[in-house]
């Protein structure tokens with residue numbers, strides 16, 4: 144059992160005033176490849192937990208083990224929040240994709256749910272039956288996007304729209320309209336990483352067209368992700384900087400070190416991150432002409448970077464986003480905050496939306 148503690152910056156959270164057993168709450172559960180973390184939100188929209196409450200997710204041991212981990216973390220988080228099990232009205236659940244809009248893991252499996260027992264498995268329904276509570280499902284990118292949106296807009300969240308791009312192994316995120324996640328017919332809405340973007344002026348001289356894990360050529364993830372960096376960007380840039388210290392490393396390790404190189408002002412690393420920023424900016428340009436959102440969020444490892452680098456990266460994304468004059472006057476660019484807890488918190492918000500009249 145593991146309970147990690149980490150302070151959050153959410154001004155709307157509180158930890159010192161346990162809710163009475165009678166006040167209704169919802170629980171957000173973020174089930175990842177290694178950990179399941181949880182939070183509790185009361186019916187007025189206040190988070191009752193301001194730190195990480197998590198257990199090993201055990202998804203590698205299959206659905207039954209993962210369910211047992213959920214029961215454990217649920218007990219822990221309710222205790223930490225001073226809330227009773229009877230007070231819980233609904234559960235928000237998220238997992239990494241791909242999964243359907245109703246929480247069925249993809250038939251071909253998923254990186255974090257690779258065991259055959261998970262293929263096409265209806266995770267949401269299993270949790271709902273076991274806990275006897277309504278379970279509202281989102282993928283983790285959508286849940287984090289919902290949390291970022293709520294953090295920035297607060298009481299205005301239901302009247303605003305936003306797009307989030309979260310750079311990790313892949314490029315996740317989500318599209319929020321009037322405070323709600325756009326899911327689409329099959330749950331594939333907001334798969335921003337696989338939107339193809341113009342490559343003209345982004346690629347260097349002689350740089351091969353980047354290919355995504357999904358098979359698309361020149362989509363946003365093929366450039367703006369850790370896997371795109373390792374597979375497409377780094378091999379090209381190392382031909383321009385053959386003496387670079389990371390050239391001697393295995394490609395995975397080299398890719399991981401690029402961010403700290405960039406933070407230290409390394410020329411090659413900055414060129415790589417500039418390409419990633421341009422890719423996100425071009426994706427946002429498509430969003431500007433598609434849903435015309437109020438806000439553009441960037442999340443992922445860059446959030447944990449040194450402040451000067453974070454600012455430079457967000458500014459580079461903004462510079463690469465082509466907006467109309469009317470849009471420039473109203474839109475905001477921001478970082479996804481509390482990324483570790485964004486999935487659980489966004490899931491809780493989705494559950495609260497579902498039970499509100």
Ligand SMILES: [Zn+2]
Nearest residue numbers: 337355357362
């Ligand atoms: Zn793709």
